[in-house]
Amino acid sequence: AQRVTQPEKLLSVFKGAPVELKCNYSYSGSPELFWYVQYSRQRLQLLLRHISRESIKGFTADLNKGETSFHLKKPFAQEEDSAMYYCALSPIGTDKLIFGTGTRLQVFP
Amino acid sequence: DVKVTQSSRYLVKRTGEKVFLECVQDMDHENMFWYRQDPGLGLRLIYFSYDVKMKEKGDIPEGYSVSREKKERFSLILESASTNQTSMYLCASTQVGRTNYGYTFGSGTRLTVV
Secondary structure, three states: OOEEEOOOOEEEEEOOOOEEEOOEEEOOOOOEEEEEEEOOOOOOEEEEEHHHOOOEOOEEEEEEOOOOEEEEEEOOOOHHHOEEEEEEEEOOOOOOOEEOOOEEEEEEO | OOOEEEOOOEEEEOOOOOEEEOEEEOOOOOEEEEEEEEOOOEEEEEEEEEEOOEEEEOOOOOOEEEEEEEOOEEEEEEOOOOHHHOEEEEEEEEOOOOHHHOOEEOOOEEEEEO
């Protein structure tokens, strides 16, 4: 079965601390993986995608096929990073997205 | 600025009512999607459409139907609303084969069924 697991519902850190939001997936093959973010009172939006290997707002995510993980990392959290983060998987050959249950990141001053 | 517009931000309906949630996009996207967003459950796909008059069931289609008569408009219909359909409903769109560029989401409709 195709599934995305985000084990943490809530992650709280202080400003300047490192952040790692965990994402594991279940998929037989090489999926396309994404992180989406929803800031308070804003629309859900794409943060980054594994295929482009980019860093957005200081966040990076590395696909580990052996561990079937796609964890989101940032070395120094900022208060404005507080948001809901969703990991998502797109099965190859489809335009569908399968989302995880989300992790709320709270960054305290 | 490209947009996905959901006609209502908040709706309150009574159990048993037929409910229409409307979504319009101005980007000429072929694909449109309806998700429901619940705390602890994330986003779950209800239905999607990859062309006019075409539709496919998602993971939780029971109690819902959809209509896509025009490319820009995708409607979600609750045939007989029930309290367990109280949720935030999100519409999204993307071009065919362009999921890598991200979905464009609407701002959501928070539906309360009483």
